[in-house]
Amino acid sequence: MTLLLNILWFIFGGFIAGCLWLFGGLVLACTIVGLPWAFAAWRIAGFVFWPFGKQIVDREAHTGEADLGTGCLGVFLNVIWFVFAGWYIALAHVLAAIAEAVTIIGIPFAFKDIQLAQLALAPIGKMVVDKP
Secondary structure: HHHHHHHHHHHHHHHHHHHHHHHHHHHHHHHOHHHHHHHHHHHHHHHHHHOOOOEEEEHHHOOOOHHHOOOHHHHHHHHHHHHHHHHHHHHHHHHHHHOOOOOOOOOHHHHHHHHHHHHHHHOEEEEEEHHH
């Protein structure tokens, strides 16, 4: 079932959304200052292409180790991200989720868009892992 949902997701918007996240990461990487957000955008792109069977977790909780992205610097970077990009990307994912939730078959896709909206609000310090 996961494979079928991933294929449908990829065909009906996942490819375009993933490419947009990759492009956004490329633009951020070109600025040098945007490198921390570029790596986060590329992680999100991998999730956007094939979201079913994966989950988003806090990096510190998953690895058991603190790093720069999970401490005060990560909070600061997430605040900057939220102000300049996160809120309207999250809004787009929420609007897509509302449109998808209108049909019964679209409900699983709406849940993934809500997860993407949460991730788009504060991507630093998060990672994507396979579901157990």
